[in-house]
Amino acid sequence: SNVFNKKEFVSNVKDNLKNLYRKTLDEANQQEIFQAVSTTVKDEIMDRWLATQQTFEKDDPKTVYYMSMEFLMGRALGNNLINLCAYKEVKEALEELGLDLSVIEDQEPDPALGNGGLGRLAACFMDSLATLGYAAYGCGIRYRYGMFKQKISDGFQVEVPDNWLKDGYPFELRRPEYCYEVRFGGNVRPEYGEDGSMKFVHENYQSVLAIPYDMPIVGYDNNVVDTLITWDAQAKEVFELDSFDKGNYEQAVAQENLARNLVEVLYPNDNHVAGKELRLKQQYFFVSASIQRALARFKKHHDDIHDLPEKVVFQMNDTHPTVAVAELMRILVDEEGLGWDDAWNITTHCVAYTNHTIMSEALEKWPIEIFQRLLPRVYQIVDEINRRFLIEIENRYPGNEYKKQKMAILWDGQVKMAHLAIAAGFSVNGVAKLHTEILMNQELKDFYDMYPQKFNNKTNGITQRRFLAHANPLLADWVTKHVGKGWITDLSQVAKLAPYAEDPKEQQEFMEIKRKNKIRLAKYIKEHNGIEVNPDSIFDVQVKRLHEYKRQLLNILHVMYLYNQLKSNPNMDFYPRTFIFGAKAAAGYRNAKLTIKLINNVAEVINHDPDIQGKIKVVFIEDYRVSNAEWIFAAADVSEQISTASKEASGTGNMKFMLNGALTLGTMDGANVEMYDEVGADNIFIFGMSAEEVIAHEQHKDYNPMEIYNNDPDIHKVLNQLIDGTFSANDKELFRDLYNSLLSNQGGKIADRYFILADFRSYANEQQKINSYYRNRKAWAKSAILNVAHVGKFSSDRTIQEYVDDIWHLDKITVKMDR
Numbered sequence: 001s002n003v004f005n006k007k008e009f010v011s012n013v014k015d016n017l018k019n020l021y022r023k024t025l026d027e028a029n030q031q032e033i034f035q036a037v038s039t040t041v042k043d044e045i046m047d048r049w050l051a052t053q054q055t056f057e058k059d060d061p062k063t064v065y066y067m068s069m070e071f072l073m074g075r076a077l078g079n080n081l082i083n084l085c086a087y088k089e090v091k092e093a094l095e096e097l098g099l100d101l102s103v104i105e106d107q108e109p110d111p112a113l114g115n116g117g118l119g120r121l122a123a124c125f126m127d128s129l130a131t132l133g134y135a136a137y138g139c140g141i142r143y144r145y146g147m148f149k150q151k152i153s154d155g156f157q158v159e160v161p162d163n164w165l166k167d168g169y170p171f172e173l174r175r176p177e178y179c180y181e182v183r184f185g186g187n188v189r190p191e192y193g194e195d196g197s198m199k200f201v202h203e204n205y206q207s208v209l210a211i212p213y214d215m216p217i218v219g220y221d222n223n224v225v226d227t228l229i230t231w232d233a234q235a236k237e238v239f240e241l242d243s244f245d246k247g248n249y250e251q252a253v254a255q256e257n258l259a260r261n262l263v264e265v266l267y268p269n270d271n272h273v274a275g276k277e278l279r280l281k282q283q284y285f286f287v288s289a290s291i292q293r294a295l296a297r298f299k300k301h302h303d304d305i306h307d308l309p310e311k312v313v314f315q316m317n318d319t320h321p322t323v324a325v326a327e328l329m330r331i332l333v334d335e336e337g338l339g340w341d342d343a344w345n346i347t348t349h350c351v352a353y354t355n356h357t358i359m360s361e362a363l364e365k366w367p368i369e370i371f372q373r374l375l376p377r378v379y380q381i382v383d384e385i386n387r388r389f390l391i392e393i394e395n396r397y398p399g400n401e402y403k404k405q406k407m408a409i410l411w412d413g414q415v416k417m418a419h420l421a422i423a424a425g426f427s428v429n430g431v432a433k434l435h436t437e438i439l440m441n442q443e444l445k446d447f448y449d450m451y452p453q454k455f456n457n458k459t460n461g462i463t464q465r466r467f468l469a470h471a472n473p474l475l476a477d478w479v480t481k482h483v484g485k486g487w488i489t490d491l492s493q494v495a496k497l498a499p500y501a502e503d504p505k506e507q508q509e510f511m512e513i514k515r516k517n518k519i520r521l522a523k524y525i526k527e528h529n530g531i532e533v534n535p536d537s538i539f540d541v542q543v544k545r546l547h548e549y550k551r552q553l554l555n556i557l558h559v560m561y562l563y564n565q566l567k568s569n570p571n572m573d574f575y576p577r578t579f580i581f582g583a584k585a586a587a588g589y590r591n592a593k594l595t596i597k598l599i600n601n602v603a604e605v606i607n608h609d610p611d612i613q614g615k616i617k618v619v620f621i622e623d624y625r626v627s628n629a630e631w632i633f634a635a636a637d638v639s640e641q642i643s644t645a646s647k648e649a650s651g652t653g654n655m656k657f658m659l660n661g662a663l664t665l666g667t668m669d670g671a672n673v674e675m676y677d678e679v680g681a682d683n684i685f686i687f688g689m690s691a692e693e694v695i696a697h698e699q700h701k702d703y704n705p706m707e708i709y710n711n712d713p714d715i716h717k718v719l720n721q722l723i724d725g726t727f728s729a730n731d732k733e734l735f736r737d738l739y740n741s742l743l744s745n746q747g748g749k750i751a752d753r754y755f756i757l758a759d760f761r762s763y764a765n766e767q768q769k770i771n772s773y774y775r776n777r778k779a780w781a782k783s784a785i786l787n788v789a790h791v792g793k794f795s796s797d798r799t800i801q802e803y804v805d806d807i808w809h810l811d812k813i814t815v816k817m818d819r
């Protein structure tokens with residue numbers, strides 16, 4: 001379908017340049033051209049967006065509200081062009097003007113309103129919802145500053161603010177006409193009517209206005225455009241200049257401050273709760289506004305609020321939006337005037353919860369004191385939910401106080417958000433088969449015993465539109481050549497590639513494409529790191545947030561081990577390898593930041609050691625983010641997915657590598673387990689303890705890393721090099737904390753709690769196998785092609801269809817456009 005007439009497109013870009021900047025093409029810089037091109041693309045989207053809204057009006061389909069503190073969208077221009085099926089035409093039209101589309105795309109800031117996997121999953125889900133033709137709103141926060149930008153200075157991470165709105169963002173629409181009030185603090189007072197009725201009045205509160213900005217989510221080639229709503233905060237009243245009332249004045253200043261602080265910045269923590277009051281404010285702010293907008297939309301078509309579950313479902317992305325349960329209850333009881341049971345019945349048929357981690361540090365709990373002070377009426381409702389929930393437990397397990405303690409929503413001075421989500425949600429899902437099993441059998445066993453019917457698995461997925469069609473055009477064309485274009489909306493069709501895996505000519509073509517992508521990445525590395533890497537070496541990649549459980553430390557310790565081997569035996573069997581890392585560490589996470597420094601120091605030593613003859617290169621890519629991720633996946637030979645088994649709920653980077661024909665080196669953790677099932681043992685490298693073994697050691701507390709250290713001389717040497725100055729000549733003590741974390745118990749943390757030493761040997765063995773396997777070009781190419789051929793299951797289209805079938809029950813829509 002031809003979206004843009006080239007001539008018209010060019011003339012619209014020129015018009016937009018004139019209208020936006022009063023400039024001609026010759027006068028405009030690349031950023032201005034990006035804005036003008038994007039405006040042209042947005043105009044094209046607008047017709048579809050309007051048509052989609054009209055279809056919503058006409059058909060009144062059931063709608064999902066995907067509630068998430070994070071949407072890690074990545075750049076929109078290229079993605080929108082792909083989904084409009086206009087990428088190639090626009091590229092050509094710009095070429096005729098002497099412009100390079102990829103340079104223009106590079107002008108767009110990455111909208112990074114998320115930390116890592118959880119936020120990126122939300123973005124992939126929005127893409128799939130629109131592509132499959134479902135009515136969906138993403139609901140989030142318009143942070144002024146997104147995920148920080150990472151600079152590496154002297155090998156250390158430095159965080160730089162991400163002012164992504166600085167030049168204006170072309171793909172958003174401010175909608176002040178849909179603003180809502182959100183209230184904080186104050187007190188609740190019962191008020192009695194003449195008839196003896198009673199209602200609660202919330203008074204002395206501060207409030208802010210929530211202003212929505214809509215971002216279009218363009219479906220692939222189907223005219224559907226869904227919406228991501230990000231909420232901005234604004235003070236409610238402007239200063240009244242003639243008001244000399246001191247109380248009013250202070251109140252007004254306080255409200256201005258509240259509004260400014262609320263949406264200022266994304267918390268750059270991944271998997272660790274800081275328990276900051278401002279974060280609870282952010283949560284309630286976007287949840288309250290989103291529910292208000294959802295109810296207003298519902299009421300346009302319905303006057304009986306009891307029908308809400310037929311038309312509206314709220315999916316809570318982790319516990320962060322769980323306050324939605326109580327907010328919906330509050331609105332139904334206080335504002336709609338429903339009785340408790342009625343309201344509870346509606347609420348519990350409208351909310352569903354996804355769990356994304358079993359890491360106990362990431363389980364959200366709020367001190368009751370904070371919660372009650374900030375949200376007095378909402379707290380009363382949580383208290384009543386808890387009271388009734390305890391009665392339910394008592395009825396089910398009479399006299400069992402222990403159950404109540406373990407399952408209560410309010411306990412120990414804390415509000416336990418996961419318990420609230422499970423008590424109210426009609427669905428509780430994990431994000432990969434293994435993860436869901438661990439939830440049911442361990443972490444949430446008590447809840448599973450009580451509500452088995454709520455629990456279900458939805459294995460994560462990724463969108464092939466961004467992570468193949470856009471990220472890797474060469475491979476995308478190769479796939480299309482063999483299986484047709486159907487894979488773009490039905491990834492299972494890549495299965496038809498399997499026969500080509502055996503064909504020497506296809507193997508060669510595939511490897512040639514991989515090589516071109518490696519050259520593209522090598523150029524990026526040269527430009528950004530000043531490091532020369534060999535595109536004929538094995539590109540071995542670990543990119544993801546830095547966390548101890550993800551074990552970047554295992555990876556770099558193994559690099560140190562290989563370095564020692566090569567030094568003492570220069571003629572050993574060794575295929576040149578480039579170890580590529582990319583990772584942001586939470587700003588306050590000391591061991592994570594130290595690991596970044598270690599990687600950079602190891603790189604510095606090895607990359608400059610002439611004895612190594614360039615056989616090992618180590619590269620730390622600065623500021624890993626969605627945009628450079630696309631290039632990195634396309635260029636990878638080996639995908640490192642080496643988390644301690646049981647700790648990585650799913651992983652989604654693993655799937656992006658597989659889609660681009662990298663071979664996985666991984667543990668039996670998260671979705672790796674299902675990737676193994678799909679691709680088969682011959683085409684994946686698995687090592688390390690199983691989740692069961694890890695959990696058993698944790699329960700029996702019988703793991704002793706010191707034993708390994710004392711008995712394995714290679715490991716002994718590598719660990720000693722952390723503290724003998726080999727990689728920190730000026731400060732031998734620099735890496736002492738990493739050394740200690742592996743060998744000694746400290747302050748409640750047990751030694752090597754992520755079993756790095758336990759898995760080291762089996763990791764090194766698999767790495768050795770990779771070394772030999774890569775020499776067999778044909779075998780490698782065959783396995784790589786088979787990885788692509790068996791990736792079908794891991795499309796987020798499949799995931800979303802399962803959510804629709806089992807949880808949301810949405811109606812499919814068709815948007816017709818006369819053009």
Ligand code: 26V
Pocket residue numbers: 115116117118121267269270271272273274318356357362363364431460648649650651652670
């Ligand atoms: C938790 C918290 C706790 C409160 C402080 C801030 C904060 C920020 C993010 C999170 C989320 C932690 C859970 C998470 O990111 N899980 C990841 O979800 C991915 C998508 O399901 C999954 O692929 C990863 O394995 C999982 O770690």
